Amino acid sequence: MSKIPAIQTDTLTRIYKIRGGKKSDPKELVALKDVTIEVPRSELFGLLGPNGAGKTTLIKVLTTLLAPTLGRAFVAGYDVTKEPHEIRARINMVSGGESSGYGLLTVRENLWMFSQFYGIPSREANRRIKELLEVVGLGDRINTKSSDLSSGLRQKMNIVRGFMTDPEVLFLDEPTLGLDVGAARDVRRFIRDWMDESKDRTILLTTHHMVEAEQLCDRVAIINEGRVLACDKPTALKQQLQQAAIYHLQISPLDGITPETFERIRGVHHFTYRSQDGSATLEFILEEDDVLATVLNQLTAHDIHLLNLEKREPSLEDVFIHLVGMSMEEVERGEVD
């Protein structure tokens, strides 16, 4: 097997020029900044980050849809700028959360047409299409016009389109986005099985689901605002937080004290507050266990009842918070404002 990495980037930067008014100079938006990653063959590599982190932009550059602004990127050993053609014969891509396809064609026709662009003989293509449709549970819809499919089923068709060509490197951009829980689980299992079938396959998958990254990926890069902040096996990433103490508290409603009080306690690395009817949940990442005493003292001082207390193992979410200082959800909310 060759030692050439499936994917390699070297200080890859992508800047979008946003043309505003006629007079004003175009504004620049740095979507990727000095991204250097290396994905060996046969790895299922995850890119985890909130909306707007730059995940799709990275996939677009690697799939030759978008030119890099600075730096270099290689797929299967070929330069995305100089040899896009060599790359295209070896890759495929699926984006979740959208319904693409020729609505007037049947599921089989849609897939067959794409197989022809890759030079797959019709017979072989039809065999693969049938087999893969069975696997994703679309077997009985093979002759349905794709416009008659629900968006979830269209997405499954799209997933088959990506896998059908048996690419060396497959890019999955949030493949479970918009799917219901059951379908998402099926798709994750399918992805994992496909990888386990052969050592020659490589996947780069983006997600903003912690669980997906944790369960599915061999290695995960955490990305925010266009920068890769950490990149390792999920277990290794979490190991960084072994020292930290993560607590989940359920309490009676806060009364006479604001959530900010807790943020100000020394040793509280991160804090989130959520109130439901009748109770509230607090989530702490503390620098060490001892800080918990101070937190509990505050509660007692304000006559707040502790209903439940749990110490959690660190998750990738916590790793993200540790790296960025905010949860992914908070980052995304900030984006909207």
Place this chain on the structure above:
Amino acid sequence: MSRTATVSRLSKRERNVREPLRSFFTAAWLGWQIESNWTDPFLFAVYSIIKPIAGAAILVVMYGIITRGAFESPLFVYIYLGNAFYIYVGSVMNGVSWAVIDDREHYKTLKYIYIAPIHAPFYLVGRGVARFLTATISVLVTITAGMLFLNLQLDLGTVNWPMFLAALALGVILLANMGLMLAGVTLMIAHHVWFIGDAVAGALYLFSGAIFPLEVLPNWLRPVGFAMPLTYWLELLRRALVGQVAESFPTLSHVSNGQLFGILLGLTAIFGIMGIIMFRWCEHQARERGLIDRVTNY
């Protein structure tokens, strides 16, 4: 980064022969599926039969008024045929360039097609084939209507078929290349331009000697007509169909058929090279600016 020999490149044959061919034929298949998806046969009839006949009828009425009904004049055949064959211009150019908008905006498949190992110009030209076929129906209908109802002086027995078919083929190649230029422009424009092909065809209508000789144009506009390969294409088609009647248009009467072919061939080659260069340049720009999968909200 150095690459070891284990990564094999695509063979030349794969890249230069198989890829263009399968891009073209698959695209032609797709284009036909879309074009022949006449969920409403009435709409199809309006588009490919009634619309061209109506267009011809307007022309005939205008001609009748201006010439006080000189339908026996060879000039009439000339104008009628020029107008009929001009149907190809908008159709083929639109068919090719439209695919960009259709795939990008409507089906949202352009990015998947773009990252497939296709040959983009061949794909786009393939998508235009179906429009060429439906345009052929329109052209035939228009000419037949002229023969049946307007006593159009066209004798199928005296048609120079080899010359006609050769000229037609050359013209279609030319139009496909012009469509490719428009496809490049379309790719670069983030906002959709629905009828760019028709718009350009309309603009060129007056400069190609379709319905009047270039002599009618003001002096300073005439060179535009002479630079347009369409001018020579229409002239050749008409000469092939109605022979020396052709001389009723003075513009090119001193040019022989062979010379006309030479000029058309040369201009087609120039437009072909320009088409490819322009398309590749636009494609490069679109990739730089991230427009390949850009979807405007409409």
